[in-house]
Amino acid sequence: MFKRIPLFLILVLGAWVLSLTTPSEAPAYEAIEVKDGGTVSGVVKFGGDIPAPEQLNIDKDPEVCGHEPRFSENLIVDKNTKAVANAVVYIQKIDKGKKFPTPAEAEAMKGVPPGFRAEEHAHEHAHGEEKSEYTLDQKSCAFIPHVQIIPAGSAVELRNGDPLMHNLHSYSMKNSAWNESIPGEGKPIHKEFPFKEMVKVGCDVHKWMSAWIVVQDNPYYYLTGEDGTFKITDIPPGPYKLAIWHEDFKKEALKAQTKDVNVEPGKEVTVNFELSK
Ligand SMILES: [Cu+2]
Numbered sequence: 001m002f003k004r005i006p007l008f009l010i011l012v013l014g015a016w017v018l019s020l021t022t023p024s025e026a027p028a029y030e031a032i033e034v035k036d037g038g039t040v041s042g043v044v045k046f047g048g049d050i051p052a053p054e055q056l057n058i059d060k061d062p063e064v065c066g067h068e069p070r071f072s073e074n075l076i077v078d079k080n081t082k083a084v085a086n087a088v089v090y091i092q093k094i095d096k097g098k099k100f101p102t103p104a105e106a107e108a109m110k111g112v113p114p115g116f117r118a119e120e121h122a123h124e125h126a127h128g129e130e131k132s133e134y135t136l137d138q139k140s141c142a143f144i145p146h147v148q149i150i151p152a153g154s155a156v157e158l159r160n161g162d163p164l165m166h167n168l169h170s171y172s173m174k175n176s177a178w179n180e181s182i183p184g185e186g187k188p189i190h191k192e193f194p195f196k197e198m199v200k201v202g203c204d205v206h207k208w209m210s211a212w213i214v215v216q217d218n219p220y221y222y223l224t225g226e227d228g229t230f231k232i233t234d235i236p237p238g239p240y241k242l243a244i245w246h247e248d249f250k251k252e253a254l255k256a257q258t259k260d261v262n263v264e265p266g267k268e269v270t271v272n273f274e275l276s277k
Pocket of ligand 1: 141165166167203204205206
């Protein structure tokens, strides 16, 4: 019976079934060789008076989580320059361009976020291991890094470097949310993030703990460090929209900061952001 079905009909049916199973969201990003691309750079600053840092309520496990006053990492502003750390500056809706950075390249690309990072590097080099994926560690009841950007489709290794249990809980709509406990110095857990989204991660045991995994669908992004600067390179020339995200500012305030930029071959455009409450 099967023999009688014409080949073209099988092909047409096959294509139809495929179209049903393929997500119809944004077209997939295409990596091409970028010749004579341009650069967009600038700085992210806080507008107005800087609020006092929020003190965390460490009401559990002080022997591991700390006795000293600790402050929230939700908003880190340099007192002198007003530079804002942990802001994500990115180009919206770009479907073709340079390839995504490897986790090691992504590490080198960003400014140095506060805390622990130097130690993390030293540890990895001492073991001579090549980073194959992104990591979210926990030390002294804080997530490290507090904010990170990963390409859509990549995985994150969730680690626990503390001698107590953490219960990791993710908040997301497009990527499947999870709730996983990892015992003290227990085995890491691997999670994949197929879709572009800002994913918040918390710990159900220690309410003050929070981290963000920013999943991006193109490689044109930058996470600001303590100096607030960013530099996005190898952009194919053309007009774009440059957007910004930061966990501590309202959606509308961030949206209002979206800028039109015109990238010219081999040139650098300067764009600055001012985030206000
Ligand atoms: Cu915890």
